[in-house]
Amino acid sequence: MTDGEHVVEDKSHFTGVWVFLEGRKHILRDVSIQLIGEGRRIADRRGAHLTGILPGHSVENLARQAIGYGLDRVIVVDRPVLEIYQSRPYAKVMATLIRRHKPEIVLFGASKNGRDLGGRLHAVLETGLAADCVKFDLDEEGNLDMIRPSFGGKSLAHILCKRHRPQMASARRNVFLPPPHDPNQTGEILHEEVDVNEKDVDATLLEFQEFTREGGLRPEEARIVISGGYGLAEGKNFAMLQELADLLGGAVAASRKAVDSGWMPKEFQVGQTGMTVRPEVYFAIGISGAVQHLAGMQESEKIVAINNDPKAAIFEIADYGIVGDLFQIVPEFVRQIRERKATKAVPMPVAAR
Amino acid sequence: MGPRPLRIIVCIKQVPKAQELQVDPKTQTLKRVGVPSEINPPDANALELALQIKDRRAAEVIVISMGPTVFDESLERGVGMGADRAVLLTDRILGGSDTVPTAYALSETIKKIGDFDMILCGEETTDASTGHVGPGIAGHLDIPQITYISEIQIEDDSVRARRTAEDGTEWWETTMPCVLTVNFGCTKPREPTLLGKIRVKRAGVIVHWSCADVGIDPNKVGLKNSPTIVAKVDTVHLPPRARKVFHGDAKDAVAKLLDALLEDGVIAL
Numbered sequence: 001m002t003d004g005e006h007v008v009e010d011k012s013h014f015t016g017v018w019v020f021l022e023g024r025k026h027i028l029r030d031v032s033i034q035l036i037g038e039g040r041r042i043a044d045r046r047g048a049h050l051t052g053i054l055p056g057h058s059v060e061n062l063a064r065q066a067i068g069y070g071l072d073r074v075i076v077v078d079r080p081v082l083e084i085y086q087s088r089p090y091a092k093v094m095a096t097l098i099r100r101h102k103p104e105i106v107l108f109g110a111s112k113n114g115r116d117l118g119g120r121l122h123a124v125l126e127t128g129l130a131a132d133c134v135k136f137d138l139d140e141e142g143n144l145d146m147i148r149p150s151f152g153g154k155s156l157a158h159i160l161c162k163r164h165r166p167q168m169a170s171a172r173r174n175v176f177l178p179p180p181h182d183p184n185q186t187g188e189i190l191h192e193e194v195d196v197n198e199k200d201v202d203a204t205l206l207e208f209q210e211f212t213r214e215g216g217l218r219p220e221e222a223r224i225v226i227s228g229g230y231g232l233a234e235g236k237n238f239a240m241l242q243e244l245a246d247l248l249g250g251a252v253a254a255s256r257k258a259v260d261s262g263w264m265p266k267e268f269q270v271g272q273t274g275m276t277v278r279p280e281v282y283f284a285i286g287i288s289g290a291v292q293h294l295a296g297m298q299e300s301e302k303i304v305a306i307n308n309d310p311k312a313a314i315f316e317i318a319d320y321g322i323v324g325d326l327f328q329i330v331p332e333f334v335r336q337i338r339e340r341k342a343t344k345a346v347p348m349p350v351a352a353r
Numbered sequence: 354m355g356p357r358p359l360r361i362i363v364c365i366k367q368v369p370k371a372q373e374l375q376v377d378p379k380t381q382t383l384k385r386v387g388v389p390s391e392i393n394p395p396d397a398n399a400l401e402l403a404l405q406i407k408d409r410r411a412a413e414v415i416v417i418s419m420g421p422t423v424f425d426e427s428l429e430r431g432v433g434m435g436a437d438r439a440v441l442l443t444d445r446i447l448g449g450s451d452t453v454p455t456a457y458a459l460s461e462t463i464k465k466i467g468d469f470d471m472i473l474c475g476e477e478t479t480d481a482s483t484g485h486v487g488p489g490i491a492g493h494l495d496i497p498q499i500t501y502i503s504e505i506q507i508e509d510d511s512v513r514a515r516r517t518a519e520d521g522t523e524w525w526e527t528t529m530p531c532v533l534t535v536n537f538g539c540t541k542p543r544e545p546t547l548l549g550k551i552r553v554k555r556a557g558v559i560v561h562w563s564c565a566d567v568g569i570d571p572n573k574v575g576l577k578n579s580p581t582i583v584a585k586v587d588t589v590h591l592p593p594r595a596r597k598v599f600h601g602d603a604k605d606a607v608a609k610l611l612d613a614l615l616e617d618g619v620i621a622l
Contacts, residue, residue: 024520087488087498112518116500123456128580131483158588166578202497203527206513210521224620248620250389260538266517272482273537275543280619296589302619304610309594310598317591320610321598327604336607338422341622 014104014165017043019028020094020117021054021074022085022109023062028069030178031109035171037179039107042136042144043072044221048104051075055081055093060189067187072180075101075190081197085113089200091120096194098125103166105144110170118170122139128161130170134175143167153272153295174220174276212263217251219268225249225279227270227297228258231307231326235263240330241285247337253277255287271296286326289314358411359470359507359529361403363397363436364465364490365418367427368480392427395475397542399535402505403473404435404543410507413437417464419447419458422561429553433545438557440466444564449576452481456489458569463494465567470529471512476501476536487534497527503539 019039020030036052043050050076052066052131063074077093094117098106104138108114110132122129130146137145146159146169161167219225226245228238238252245252254264256271271279272292282300287293289305289312297303300316305318315321322329369388392400394408403414416431416540418424419442442462450458463469472494474487484500491498502525504515516523516532552558564571597613599606614620 029519085499087491099374112516113503115484116488118499119452119483119485119500120492122453122485123489123492124582125582126453129452129483129485130581131485139584149589150482150586153589154588158584158586159581160584161581203499203525203531205523206526207524208518209523210520256538260536273477281614285402302617303594304614315501315596315598317594317596319595319597320613321596322603322606322610323598323600324603324606329607332603332607333611335399336604336611337622340611344622 011163011165014102015046016048016051016101016103017046018051018053018098018103018106019071019106020108020114020165021052021062021066021224022111022113023054023056023059024322026061028065029109029111030064031111031114031171031173032066033069033178034173034176035107035109036066036071038136038171038176039105040070040179042105042138045138046104046142049073053077053094053097053106055079055082055090057081060103063189065181067189068181068183070182071187073188073190075192077192077194079194079196081201084205085117086201086203086205087116087120088202089196090117091124092196093194094121094199095124096196097192099165100192101289101353106166106168106329108168108170110172114170118168122168125166127164127168128159129170130159132159133159133169133171135170136171144169147297150271151291152322153298154291172276173345211267217249218249219246219253219270219279220275222249222277223280224248224283225253225270225277225297225300226250226283227253227255227279227287228264228285229255229287229293230257230261231288232258232263233286235261237327238263240334242258244283244330244337246332247334247341250279250281254295255284256290279321284314284318285330287314288312289317358413360413360415360466360467360468361406361471361473362399362415362417362469363396363403363431364459364472364474364486365400365416365431365477366393366480367391367418367420367424368478370391370459375562382427390423390426391431392542393475393478393480395535395537397475398537398540399473399475400431400434400436401540401542403471404534405434405540406505406507412549415424415440417459417462417466419443419450419455419462419545425559428559429550430545431559432553433549434543435546435549439559440538441559441561442564442567442569443561444569446571446575449579450574451579451618452483452485452489453580453583454574454578456486456493458564458567458574459486460493461567461569462562463490466561470506472530474532474534483607484534487532491532494530494532495532498534499525499527499531500534501536504535505533505590525583 135147477484502514506513
């Protein structure tokens with residue numbers, strides 16, 4: 001094989017848009033649904049088919065769900081060994097299918113598993129992979145313009161993969177709108193064989209402990225987000241933020257440092273390696289404002305910063321700020337909201353709490 | 354005879370300090386000149402995790418990096434923290450490499466070092482934040498990978514690692530050699546010691562290898578052999594913020610904040 005032969009066997013042989021589908025508890029993950037919507041848009045512009053790729057075990061139901069969101073077809077590889085996500089068997093399945101069918105574009109959710117898989121796969125296939133995209137476009141030659149935040153969201157980089165195929169990208173969760181589900185949508189479900197078995201398993205999942213989901217709103221869905229950082233000092237102090245959130249009808253979230261300190265579950269983390277939120281008000285409490293954090297909240301309508309360090313970067317992007325001890329300010333905030341609620345209430349009820 | 358010392362290779366990158374990155378208000382581009390550098394923070398967490406293994410059992414920790422010779426700063430810091438030695442893969446033909454050639458070149462460097470048991474990487478870099486290189490190295494070397502880990506247990510030839518997944522934490526078991534990518538912030542990287550700083554100066558502790566030294570195919574690295582290019586970079590113009598700080602004691606400041614939020618109509622009581 002001469003230099004680059006693996007690459008340019010002729011780009012025109014590569015057609016179609018693929019979406020790697022992830023399910024959980026027999027439901028498609030939201031990032032996969034969102035990607036189907038975006039994949040549809042790209043496929044239509046390229047005049048190509050949109051295919052979902054679903055490795056797994058007993059996933060017929062998931063495949064049908066996925067069709068309903070607008071796929072032309074789903075390729076299912078059903079093997080007991082694919083029951084849970086594992087790097088090597090999944091990478092083998094994807095590499096085999098990509099070599100077999102030669103898609104032009106392959107999209108992954110930028111989930112932990114999506115990045116784990118994409119990273120291994122792009123090295124094996126020696127093709128381009130853009131991480132964490134927030135927007136896609138096509139250039140004048142029809143290449144996929146893969147647009148991703150860089151430097152913690154201070155800029156957007158346009159990544160092109162001009163000579164190599166497929167063009168691969170992972171996409172951030174909750175950036176693309178989910179398409180409506182139409183149970184009458186028709187599409188093909190194709191079962192394909194890939195030689196993958198126990199010998200391809202090189203790691204074993206011993207234990208899984210699900211994050212406990214406390215009641216109440218999820219930060220991505222809330223109009224008001226009360227987010228706590230390292231300044232909270234202890235996990236139990238998040239109760240104070242929950243109280244504020246309950247009073248305002250908001251949701252509690254956390255910075256990476258607070259999550260890594262074990263004070264809040266990972267699924268409440270806002271920022272580059274967590275979720276992106278765009279609430280009407282974002283309260284950053286005891287959060288210094290690392291660029292990675294800002295990447296996940298800087299598009300909030302209003303930003304309120306409460307921090308004892310007047311030089312904290314968070315004040316640079318805050319609409320309102322209070323410099324001071326959050327352990328005085330937050331309880332005072334709670335007290336005044338209660339007080340105003342009480343005086344405003346017309347038939348003065350007994351305080352609800 | 355005790356167990357053979359483990360050979361742990363930690364891949365690090367030197368990055369501009371994230372907090373120092375500013376957009377030039379005149380040109381609307383990132384100011385990179387004069388920005389101080391550091392070990393990519395998740396890589397520093399990975400190095401600390403490796404050093405913690407070395408604290409407990411016989412192990413050799415080797416730090417490797419790929420980049421210009423200014424990256425010596427980070428390698429020196431790594432050795433100062435307690436790594437046994439360091440290798441910098443440095444060659445002009447590597448310039449502009451994306452994650453495909455980077456993963457290839459690092460995996461060739463790792464093969465050249467040889468006899469490795471474990472390769473640790475940070476989960477991603479703070480400047481490019483792809484997280485592709487660690488799994489890419491595992492792919493090139495065709496060995497197991499466990500990503501997003503924060504704890505390692507070693508027993509004979511098997512490794513157990515705690516992984517942070519989307520919906521919970523997982524414990525995985527795999528065999529050595531393997532690649533593990535380490536969660537940002539999961540450890541507190543130690544400071545370099547005086548002894549470590551003295552070791553840095555010793556000959557052969559930090560070495561530079563070229564692509565020819567390692568046997569890297571020049572046709573597989575560098576800008577022109579990278580599948581992806583950055584076609585352009587747009588500066589994100591975020592709406593200007595009021596940046597109004599309320600002063601006074603807690604009571605006054607909170608009252609003013611509450612008034613402002615109610616007036617904006619973003620909260621309701």
